[in-house]
Amino acid sequence: MKRFFVMGVLVAAFLAWVSSVWAFPVGLEGVFWDLQVSYGDDGGTIDETNDIYLIPHLPYEYTVPETKYVEVYDDDNEYFYAYASFDADADLLSVEAYGYADDPDESNGEWYHALARAALGSNPFMGAPLLTLSFDWEYELDLTDESTGRVGYAVGLIDYSETTDLNNPVFIYTETVFFDDAGSHSGHYQRSWDIDPTHQYLVGVGVLAEAQGTEDPDGADVYFEISNLKANAVPEPASILLVGAGGLLIGLYRWRKK
Secondary structure, eight states, rough: HHHHHHHHHEEEEHHHHHHOOOOOOOEEEEEEEEEEEEETTTTTEEEEEEOOOOOOSSSSSOOOSEEEEEEEEEETTTEEEEEEEEEEEEOEEEEEEEEEEETTTTOOOOOOEEEEEEEHHHHHHSSSSSEEEEEEEEEEEEETEEEEEEEEEEEEEEEHHHHHTTSSOOEEEEEEEEEEOOOOEEEEEEEEEETTTTEEEEEEEEEEEEEEEEEEEEEEEEEEEEEEEEEEEOOHHHHHHHHHHHHHHHHHHHHHOO
């Protein structure tokens, strides 16, 4: 019996170590978005299209992959154009905004505006004291002297057990980062949170691209992408130890029976 006691201690120690490095993926499977494009002059807005930002349902009712775009343009003389789009997949999320505005026969402050933002979110998960999130990001801002643009990402972690009003969630963590430097840039994001394994949580990642300009014949093209998107939760050690102990007892019972 002493030998089995020592074996049980060793198995428990091994399982505790495994629980510290073993993690299960949290699927980012719900997508919601906001696409807005418009153009006009000093006299006001000539044309516009808005795809309203959808309020996410919990659990999420939207699925990935998802692709969508909106655009407006001048049918007669092609002096105005605005475009916004997004692509969402399980581990990739990208947005683009583009436009130009210039009528050589007029000088009335022709302008354009394009905005694209989209987010991926998880369904509720629990049973983990630790959550890690990581992704690679890259962007390209092709701007002119007459245009401006920006891109960015947002990260949010919600305590679903404490959320009673779905329109006012309880955030454990929220962060938004914007970039407006022209050119191509890239980087990596990684962060971990200690969480209560008895609570349910939701995690989400969003991206944004916005471009606008006035009397801008060459236009602005703005693109942002995150890839290799991974959310992992480390299971509760007690649960793993319980499973391991149960397996050990079953093995001991079968050995004794034999």
